[in-house]
Amino acid sequence: xxxxxxxxxxxxxxxxxxxxxxxxxxxxxxxxxxxxxxxxxxxxxxxxxxxxxxxxxxxxxxxxxxxxxxxxxxxxxxxxxxxxxxxxxxxxxxxxxxxxxxxxxxxxxxxxxxxxxxxxxxxxxxxxxxxxxxxxxxxxxxxxxxxxxxxxxxxxxxxxxxxxxxxxxxxxxxxxxxxxxxxxxxxxxxxxxxxxxxxxxxxxxxxxxxxxxxxxxxxx
Numbered sequence: 277x278x279x280x281x282x283x284x285x286x287x288x289x290x291x292x293x294x295x296x297x298x299x300x301x302x303x304x305x306x307x308x309x310x311x312x313x314x315x316x317x318x319x320x321x322x323x324x325x326x327x328x329x330x331x332x333x334x335x336x337x338x339x340x341x342x343x344x345x346x347x348x349x350x351x352x353x354x355x356x357x358x359x360x361x362x363x364x365x366x367x368x369x370x371x372x373x374x375x376x377x378x379x380x381x382x383x384x385x386x387x388x389x390x391x392x393x394x395x396x397x398x399x400x401x402x403x404x405x406x407x408x409x410x411x412x413x414x415x416x417x418x419x420x421x422x423x424x425x426x427x428x429x430x431x432x433x434x435x436x437x438x439x440x441x442x443x444x445x446x447x448x449x450x451x452x453x454x455x456x457x458x459x460x461x462x463x464x465x466x467x468x469x470x471x472x473x474x475x476x477x478x479x480x481x482x483x484x485x486x487x488x489x490x491x492x493x494x495x496x
Contacts, residue, residue, distance in 0.1 A: 282310075291482055293381030295455025300340030303327035304493050312495055320345070321359045324493070328357035335389065347492035349417060349461070351408055366412045368488055371464045376484040377474045378457035379434055393428065397453075400427045414461050421450035432456055438477045445473055461488075 284306060290296045307323035307330075310316070318326075328341040343350055345358045346365075354362035404420040425431060431439070431451055438458050442449045447470055449460040462470060467485065474483050 280314075290484065291378045291380065291455070291457070293455065294378045294457045295382070295452030296376070296378070296457070297337065297340040297344060299334075299336035300327065300331050300344055301493075303330045304341050304344055308493060308495055320493075324358035325360075345492050347489045349414065349488060351405065351412060351417075353405070353409060364409065364412065366414060366417055368414055368461070369463065372414065372461055372488060373464055373467065374459060374461050374484075374486045374488060375467065375470055375474075376452075376457055376459040376486075377438060377478060377481050378455060378484065379432075379481045380456050382430065382454040382456055393430075396428050400424060415448070418448040418450060418460060422448055425451040425453075428453070430454065438473070441473050441477065442470070445469065447473075 286302050286305070288298055288302070290298055292298045304324060304327040307327045308320065311318050311323050324341055324345040331337040331341055339352050339355065339361070342352065342356075342358045342361045342363060346363060349366040349368050350363040351366060352361060352363050354360075356362075401424060404424055408416055408420050430453075435451060435456060435458055439449055442458070442460070447460055447462065447466075449458045451457065452459055460470070471483065471485075474481075
């Protein structure tokens, strides 16, 4: 293959390093784009495996790429790259949206190399995963996610203040791993009430509302 100078430009609308999988999305989109640009002839699955390996080696994530490859709300039942790891999809109603409030980043590399944090993740995550596989639903996904976030112990005072307000209003919110952010999955008709709470606690944060993509990463 001839030598080429490659300039990569990413347009990222989500906060970077705030728990929304932007590093995995960047690696995956780049692998798919390079495959197309250079006519390498590798499959989508092979491109996703390359992106997963880059994530793991750079310590920017462990399971993001497989989720972004297939889309939807998923349970990772077996770890590993796309084609090796296994997922199960959780059914979601069409009028559901993901709603987030982000205050900024936390270092994924720092926490993935922190033995105490990894121990808390491993000792509790598997138990909640088994329960979610037995009773897969959006409600349980959010409930167990919150229990996991509480157990890992990274919720800041700023996030705790928002969570107290959302709890009192009847919303089950959690924290993405890893970012100083809050998220939940709700029906659209409940959105105004939640956004009002976010606005009251949002002097420096960014509010995001997104639909749920069921196709996964693809070239546009």
